[in-house]
Amino acid sequence: MNDAEADRAVRIAIARSIQTRxxxxxxxxxxxxxxxxVASVDASFARMIEGRVFIPRRDSxxxxxxxxxxxGPTDFFVTTANRVWFGICAWDALGIPAALGETGVLETHCAxxxxxxxxxxxxxxxxxxxTWTVMQVGVRPRDFxxxxxxx
Amino acid sequence: MxxxxxxxxxxxxREKAKPPASSVLTIEQATGLAHAWYAKKLDPDWSRFTxxxxxxxxxxxxxxxxxxxxx
Numbered sequence: 001m002n003d004a005e006a007d008r009a010v011r012i013a014i015a016r017s018i019q020t021r022x023x024x025x026x027x028x029x030x031x032x033x034x035x036x037x038v039a040s041v042d043a044s045f046a047r048m049i050e051g052r053v054f055i056p057r058r059d060s061x062x063x064x065x066x067x068x069x070x071x072g073p074t075d076f077f078v079t080t081a082n083r084v085w086f087g088i089c090a091w092d093a094l095g096i097p098a099a100l101g102e103t104g105v106l107e108t109h110c111a112x113x114x115x116x117x118x119x120x121x122x123x124x125x126x127x128x129x130x131t132w133t134v135m136q137v138g139v140r141p142r143d144f145x146x147x148x149x150x151x
Numbered sequence: 152m153x154x155x156x157x158x159x160x161x162x163x164x165r166e167k168a169k170p171p172a173s174s175v176l177t178i179e180q181a182t183g184l185a186h187a188w189y190a191k192k193l194d195p196d197w198s199r200f201t202x203x204x205x206x207x208x209x210x211x212x213x214x215x216x217x218x219x220x221x222x
Contacts, residue, residue: 095189125186138170
């Protein structure tokens with residue numbers, strides 16, 4: 001198995017963990033699930049970080065955000081049929097229902113006044129009436145990865 | 152990426168926070184972007200969008216190309 005094939009298999013294991021356990025797995029958990037050594041999974045994680053597949057924890061190869069899912073806790077939490085998820089930002093949190101193929105309810109706060117905001121999103125990206133709610137993006141997309149933790 | 156009760160609240164926040172750049176999306180644009188970006192993330196054959204694919208998504212949603220252009 002070459003690196004690309006190995007990384008695909010690891011990515012599938014990460015996705016399966018999110019879908020079935022509702023959590024982002026550690027390197028050790030993926031290694032155990034796949035019956036592989038930690039070193040080989042760690043190397044795969046490192047390649048995926050280089051390829052911007054996910055955002056690592058600082059000074060680590062462990063996953064902080066396998067976007068749109070974040071280990072959390074954050075101020076962007078999404079409730080689906082039987083789980084609560086965290087998004088790293090509004091864009092990601094709004095994408096959690098889409099990634100799962102389920103309806104979800106995002107709860108967060110207005111970043112200006114702190115008032116609670118609730119947005120229901122269906123699996124197709126539709127939303128209930130939220131006429132005035134807006135999302136502010138403060139970094140140009142071409143600069144997102146310049147300092148991804150700031151973004 | 153933050154949510155605000157309204158454009159007016161986003162404007163007040165911008166004046167205080169002074170972000171390096173700014174684009175404000177309606178909630179419909181935001182959910183459309185999130186869906187297009189992440190609907191296939193857990194699929195076995197998922198891959199990152201090319202710049203051209205990403206820009207096509209931004210264009211389809213009517214996002215300002217001066218902010219959203221990647222190249």
